[in-house]
Amino acid sequence: MVEAIRFREDDVHEEPAVSLDAFLDQSNATAVRIEAGEDARRLLPMLDRLALIEVDFPAFGDGRGYSAAQILRESGYVGELRASGDVLVDQIAYMRRCGFDSFAPDAPIDPKVMEKSLSLYDDVYQGTTDNRAPIWKLRHG
Amino acid sequence: MKILTGNDLKTGDVTWWTGSDWSRHVEDAVDVGDNFEALLHEEEAARRVNVPYAIAAEMTDDGPRPAHIKDRVRALGPTVRPDLTLKPADPEAGNWVI
Amino acid sequence: MYQYDKYDQQMVDTRVAEFRDQVERRIAGELTEDQFKPLRLMNGLYLQLHAYMLRVAVPYGTLSGKQMKMLGHIARKYDRDYGHFTTRQNIQYNWIKLEDAPDILADLASVEMHAIQTSGNCIRNISSDQYAGAAADEIADPRPWAEILRQWSSFHPEFSYLPRKFKFAVIASDEDRAAMRLHDIGIQLVHKDGELGAKFFVGGGMGRTPMIAPEIRDFVPANELISYTEACLRVYNRYGRRDNKYKARIKILVHELGKEEYTRQVEEEFAHMKTLGIDPPVEELARITEFFVDPAFEAGASDNLDLSDPDFKLWVEQNTVAHKKNGYTIATISLKPRGGIPGDASSAQIDLMADLAEQYSFDELRVTHSQNIVLPHVKKSDLYALWQKLDEAGLAPANLDLITDSIACPGLDYCSLANARSIPLAQKISERFADLGRQRELGELKLKISGCINACGHHHAGHIGILGVDRKGTENYQLLLGGSAAEDTSLAKITGPGFSEDGVIDAIETVTNVYLEERKDDERFIDTYRRVGMERFKEAIYG
Numbered sequence: 001m002v003e004a005i006r007f008r009e010d011d012v013h014e015e016p017a018v019s020l021d022a023f024l025d026q027s028n029a030t031a032v033r034i035e036a037g038e039d040a041r042r043l044l045p046m047l048d049r050l051a052l053i054e055v056d057f058p059a060f061g062d063g064r065g066y067s068a069a070q071i072l073r074e075s076g077y078v079g080e081l082r083a084s085g086d087v088l089v090d091q092i093a094y095m096r097r098c099g100f101d102s103f104a105p106d107a108p109i110d111p112k113v114m115e116k117s118l119s120l121y122d123d124v125y126q127g128t129t130d131n132r133a134p135i136w137k138l139r140h141g
Numbered sequence: 142m143k144i145l146t147g148n149d150l151k152t153g154d155v156t157w158w159t160g161s162d163w164s165r166h167v168e169d170a171v172d173v174g175d176n177f178e179a180l181l182h183e184e185e186a187a188r189r190v191n192v193p194y195a196i197a198a199e200m201t202d203d204g205p206r207p208a209h210i211k212d213r214v215r216a217l218g219p220t221v222r223p224d225l226t227l228k229p230a231d232p233e234a235g236n237w238v239i
Numbered sequence: 240m241y242q243y244d245k246y247d248q249q250m251v252d253t254r255v256a257e258f259r260d261q262v263e264r265r266i267a268g269e270l271t272e273d274q275f276k277p278l279r280l281m282n283g284l285y286l287q288l289h290a291y292m293l294r295v296a297v298p299y300g301t302l303s304g305k306q307m308k309m310l311g312h313i314a315r316k317y318d319r320d321y322g323h324f325t326t327r328q329n330i331q332y333n334w335i336k337l338e339d340a341p342d343i344l345a346d347l348a349s350v351e352m353h354a355i356q357t358s359g360n361c362i363r364n365i366s367s368d369q370y371a372g373a374a375a376d377e378i379a380d381p382r383p384w385a386e387i388l389r390q391w392s393s394f395h396p397e398f399s400y401l402p403r404k405f406k407f408a409v410i411a412s413d414e415d416r417a418a419m420r421l422h423d424i425g426i427q428l429v430h431k432d433g434e435l436g437a438k439f440f441v442g443g444g445m446g447r448t449p450m451i452a453p454e455i456r457d458f459v460p461a462n463e464l465i466s467y468t469e470a471c472l473r474v475y476n477r478y479g480r481r482d483n484k485y486k487a488r489i490k491i492l493v494h495e496l497g498k499e500e501y502t503r504q505v506e507e508e509f510a511h512m513k514t515l516g517i518d519p520p521v522e523e524l525a526r527i528t529e530f531f532v533d534p535a536f537e538a539g540a541s542d543n544l545d546l547s548d549p550d551f552k553l554w555v556e557q558n559t560v561a562h563k564k565n566g567y568t569i570a571t572i573s574l575k576p577r578g579g580i581p582g583d584a585s586s587a588q589i590d591l592m593a594d595l596a597e598q599y600s601f602d603e604l605r606v607t608h609s610q611n612i613v614l615p616h617v618k619k620s621d622l623y624a625l626w627q628k629l630d631e632a633g634l635a636p637a638n639l640d641l642i643t644d645s646i647a648c649p650g651l652d653y654c655s656l657a658n659a660r661s662i663p664l665a666q667k668i669s670e671r672f673a674d675l676g677r678q679r680e681l682g683e684l685k686l687k688i689s690g691c692i693n694a695c696g697h698h699h700a701g702h703i704g705i706l707g708v709d710r711k712g713t714e715n716y717q718l719l720l721g722g723s724a725a726e727d728t729s730l731a732k733i734t735g736p737g738f739s740e741d742g743v744i745d746a747i748e749t750v751t752n753v754y755l756e757e758r759k760d761d762e763r764f765i766d767t768y769r770r771v772g773m774e775r776f777k778e779a780i781y782g
Contacts, residue, residue, distance in 0.1 A: 001499045031284075039477075061277060061360065063400025070397055074515060090261065090278055094396035110269075116260070121253050123246055127388045127517040128397065135246040135390070136519035139526065151266060151338045153290035188268050192286065209712065211651055213659075215288050215549035221580055221662045225319055225334075 005092075005109065006102040008080055013052040033084075040068035047077045054104070057085040066098045073099035073129035093117045099129040142172035144205050145181065146212070147193030155215050156190055157205075163190050166227065168204035169214040203237065213238040240301050240603060241386050241530045250393065251348040254355060258282050259341035262274060266338070281361060281399065282338055283354030288655045291335040294357040295347060299367035299385040299409070300606040302352075307593035309350045314586040317343050322589060324574060324582045326646060326697055327406065328366050328606040329357055333653055345586045352740040361399045362392035362472075365407045368416045369607040372531060373615040375563040379428050379435055381411035382526040384464070387519065391465055398472050402479035403487035405472070406444075409437075418608055420441075420451050421490045421700055422469060429458065436460045439469055441501070442493030445694035448728045450490040453498040455505065463509075465518045470508035474501065493646035533564075534601035534616055540566025544619050551626050553675065554637040559622070568619055570600075572612040572629060573636040577673050578666050581647040582610030593631050599625045608697075608724075609646050609685075611639070618745030630742055641678040642686050642751070643669045646697055650690030650707060651714070657690035659707025659714035664688055667744055681751055683763045687722070700724035702765045703750065704731040705743060720750065720776060721768050732773060735781055746780050753779045 005020055006012070016034035018026065020042065029050035034040055043053065053072060055065040069081055083095050084104035092103060103109070127134045144167075145158035161230055163184075165171070173180065184190045193230035197208040207213045217238050218226025226227035228234040243251075258278070265275040283294040295310065310330055316323045317339050318332040325331055335343070347353055356363055365385045371566045372380045388407060392398070398405075408419040408744075411428035419425035425440040436458045459467045467731075475489045478496075493501045521604030542565050546552040559568045572592060575581050584592070592612055598602045600614035607613055617625060629635040638644045645668065648654065650661030665688055672678055687701030691708075698704030704719035715737040722731030738746055751764070753776050758767045768776070 060274075061400050062481060063360075063398070063402075064477055064481075066397045066400065067473050070473075074511070088274055090274070091400075094394075094399055097396035113264070113269075117257070120257055121247060121394070125250070125393055126395055127515070134517075134519075135250075136523045138246065139244070140520055140522045148290070152336045153286065153334075164464075175395060185272075188266075192272055210714065211655070211657070213505060214651055217311070218289060219662075220660065221652050221666070 002087055004082070004102055004104045005111075005114070006080075007096070008101050010080075013080060015052070017052060017054045036062050036064045036066060038068075040071045043072065043077075044075050047072070047075060047079075051057070052077050052080045052082065053077065054082045054084050055100075057083060057087055060088050061085040062086075066094065070129050076110040077084070089113045089117065093120070097124065097128045097130045097132075142198050142200060142205065143174065143177065143195045144170040144207070145173055145177060145193055145195050146170075147185070147190035147213070150188050150191040153166045157216075158184075158190075167207065170198070170205045172200070172205075196228070206237070210238065240303060241298075241382075241527060247390070248348075248351070251351070251353045252354065254282070254394075255341060255344045255348050258344060258345075262337060262341055277359055277400075279340075280359035281356055282340070282344065283357035284335070284337070285358060287333065288651075288653055289333060291337055291340070292653075293332045293335045293340065293343060293354055294325070295330050295332070295352060295354050296364050297329050297352075297356050297606050298389050299365055299371070299382050300369055300608075301367075301371075301382065302604055302606070304593040304597035304602045304604070306350050306352055307589060307596065308353065309346060311586040311589035311593065311742075313343055313346060314589060319582055323580075323587045324584065324606050324610045324612070324618070324669075325647065326439075326608050326610060326648070326695060327364050328369075328608055329364055330606070331649075333649075334600075353391055358404075359399075360401045360403050360405075362395065362401075362407070365389050365392070365409060366417055366422075366608060368409065368410045368412065369605040369613045370416060370569055370615065371558070371605075372409070372533070373562050373564075373567075373569050374412060374579055375561055376414055377411040378430060379411050380528070380531045381409040381426075381428055383524055383531055384426065384428060384437065385409045386470065386527050386530075387464065387524055391468070396475055401472075401476055402481045403484070403489075405475075405489065412449065413726060415724070415726040415728070416607075418697070418700060420726075420728040421445055421449070421697075421724055422452065424468070425452050431458045434460060437464055437467075439467070439471070441505075441667050442490040442498075444488050444490040445699045446488065447485050447692050447694075449694065449699040450494060451559045451728045451730065452490070453493065455498065455502050461524050462518055462521050463513060466512035466515070467505075467509050469517065470505045470512050471545050473508050474504045535588065536564045536567060536604075536616070537618065540618050542566050544622060548623070550637075551623055551629070554626055554630075554635055555622065555678075557637040557641065557679070558635075558639045559617075562616065564616075566619055568617050568622060570617045570622065570625065571607070571639045572634050573612065573638050574611050574634075575638060575644050575669065576633050576636050577643070578670050580656075580662050581645055584612075588632055588634060591628070592634070595625060595628060609644065611644070612762060637675060638678060638683065640683045642672050642681055642684040642703075643678060643771045645669070645686040645688060646701070647688040648690050648696035650688075650696075654690060654695075656693055657707065658692075658709035659690050659716065661688045661690035661696060661705075661707055664705060664716065664740055664743070667740070671744055671748065679755070681764065683765075684751070684767075685723075686747075697724060699720070699729075701731055702763075702768070703747060706733075708737060710737065714740065716740060718743055718746050718750075718780070720773060721765065723765055727765075734773070734777055749779050750776055
């Protein structure tokens with residue numbers, strides 16, 4: 001595992017992330033990790049207890065985590081939302097748009113390539129939880 | 142026999158392992174026996190070939206002939222456009238495929 | 240047709256720059272092929288049997304003369320002087336170099352075209368009715384809705400790593416000319432209480448396990464189209480199977496959950512999606528619709544046609560259909576000449592079709608899912624001149640919907656997925672049935688040929704379908720009967736053991752003979768088959 005990449009100003013959350021089942025059992029955990037096939041909605045009643053949610057990408061082609069992230073942000077989660085696992089630099093821009101603000105990739109990511117990819121598109125076609133105004137909004141106000 | 146094939150990374154041309162480099166002509170392909178995994182990895186890592194793999198072939202008077210028709214189409218070109226194949230002037234080329 | 244504004248142009252230009260950079264990194268070795276593959280697929284670039292293959296998007300099958308000319312230019316400059324029109328209304332080039340791909344995309348972007356998401360596990364080209372905007376039977380032009388979906392689906396961050404590819408079709412008539420029920424999502428525009436909306440069918444598809452999409456919702460209004468579609472996709476992204484590539488399409492999910500449960504999950508997600516403010520205002524659909532208003536049709540154009548030239552008469556009867564406007568007609572250019580390669584066009588033919596569109600069809604062409612080209616708005620008084628020019632160029636076979644107007648996938652001649660060659664079969668059948676009188680006697684007979692089980696040739700939906708298989712290293716062909724991609728959607732059934740190439744052509748001839756023997760009144764082949772049943776044909780074929 002390499003150094004995590006964060007787009008947050010607050011301190012790194014120290015507590016380790018527990019599994020979803022463990023979290024739902026325990027009353028005091030503040031960090032949880034969801035596997036690709038687990039249902040992020042099970043966390044919705046307890047979002048205010050969480051400072052960190054980690055979503056795993058077992059293979060970069062497994063896109064379930066993008067929906068998990070959106071669901072969590074749509075429901076008002078403002079804590080750290082981390083993508084971990086097979087996260088490659090060319091997926092980070094879409095992951096950011098879906099609400100991820102930190103990344104724990106298995107393999108190192110070139111920061112220059114990442115910077116470039118994040119600033120490449122001025123506009124977006126669709127509304128997501130990143131709250132960027134989609135092009136249709138720019139057209140019609 | 143087993144021969145190695147892949148594509149040229151930049152041009153996409155079908156290529157065949159000659160024993161020392163990658164040729165566009167299946168006639169130049171050599172029998173790599175059974176121990177070719179390391180060679181495949183090395184050549185791909187050096188980007189001298191893209192997505193290489195081994196196929197079965199038999200040696201004939203005209204050189205190696207891939208065992209499967211798909212590989213023969215790949216070696217020569219589309220049977221329905223002889224003008225686009227590697228042997229546009231050869232009327233027998235299609236028979237070699239089929 | 241739709242014109243890009245500065246935002247649309249910037250998106251495609253930026254994508255070109257992004258991909259150019261990704262190609263450079265691949266060539267330099269900073270990306271492995273495994274890492275690069277989904278990126279190049281999302282720009283329509285395959286590594287195929289002979290070389291890289293590029294699939295260029297033709298959104299809902301509509302393009303201008305200028306765009307068509309660019310397709311000809313690409314064929315000439317970067318490929319081997321021809322292109323192949325596909326069963327999803329796109330065009331493919333078979334001999335592309337990776338190092339040229341960014342320049343090709345830049346050329347395409349200069350005429351408002353792209354290859355975005357024409358491959359990969361993402362939302363693909365949105366197809367539509369090739370007669371849209373010209374047909375008398377449509378309740379509205381479906382293409383503005385297709386354009387809204389095209390923009391919404393482009394670079395969608397949540398749905399770019401789906402379990403598998405995802406295909407939409409949008410139509411607006413009861414007659415289905417776009418195989419709508421055989422798509423992952425099929426939409427038919429309908430009216431409800433005077434309002435225009437979308438009826439959704441979800442879970443259709445061909446491939447290994449063909450399925451006809453069930454109706455999931457009878458009406459979605461324009462201002463909820465996006466949130467409803469998002470709900471359908473999100474359920475699929477979360478729950479579609481990822482364990483088996485051949486069970487990963489949404490049709491499997493809908494089938495395994497059952498239509499009711501899938502619908503329930505979508506409705507639940509939709510109730511949530513509706514609250515998020517992701518639906519464009521109706522002004523956006525109105526803005527796009529403005530681009531699809533009628534061209535400046537000439538009032539009082541004559542409906543008369545001089546049919547004294549017998550070849551012209553045959554072509555008019557077979558290849559033209561009624562236009563919604565008096566004095567106009569919809570003309571189909573068949574890309575199925577005798578013994579030819581279905582769907583292929585040389586760069587010279589592409590240029591000619593572009594010129595003819597500019598001159599005779601208000602600068603508009605369509606690509607059909609049967610691999611032909613349509614000129615949608617031809618004045619009848621121009622039709623003879625148009626036909627003469629087409630005929631001179633070998634573009635006037637009078638065989639629309641006849642047996643030689645077959646669909647054929649590229650097959651083993653071009654495709655690394657194939658098990659058998661499909662094009663030579665199409666060519667031989669075309670020769671066997673070359674006599675136009677015989678073809679017309681047989682009437683509407685949709686023959687569809689696939690070189691493997693992935694069914695890109697739509698064999699499941701053929702009145703007669705052929706599936707090429709590999710039988711112990713030899714090409715073998717299965718014969719199927721009774722499919723239909725129209726509104727009477729049905730899946731073809733296999734007749735029995737497979738045949739050699741010559742054997743299956745003989746079997747087809749036997750089948751057509753049975754039809755002629757059994758036919759009542761004006762039954763089409765498919766009608767006779769449905770009335771008489773498979774056994775009658777089977778007995779004749781296998782004895």
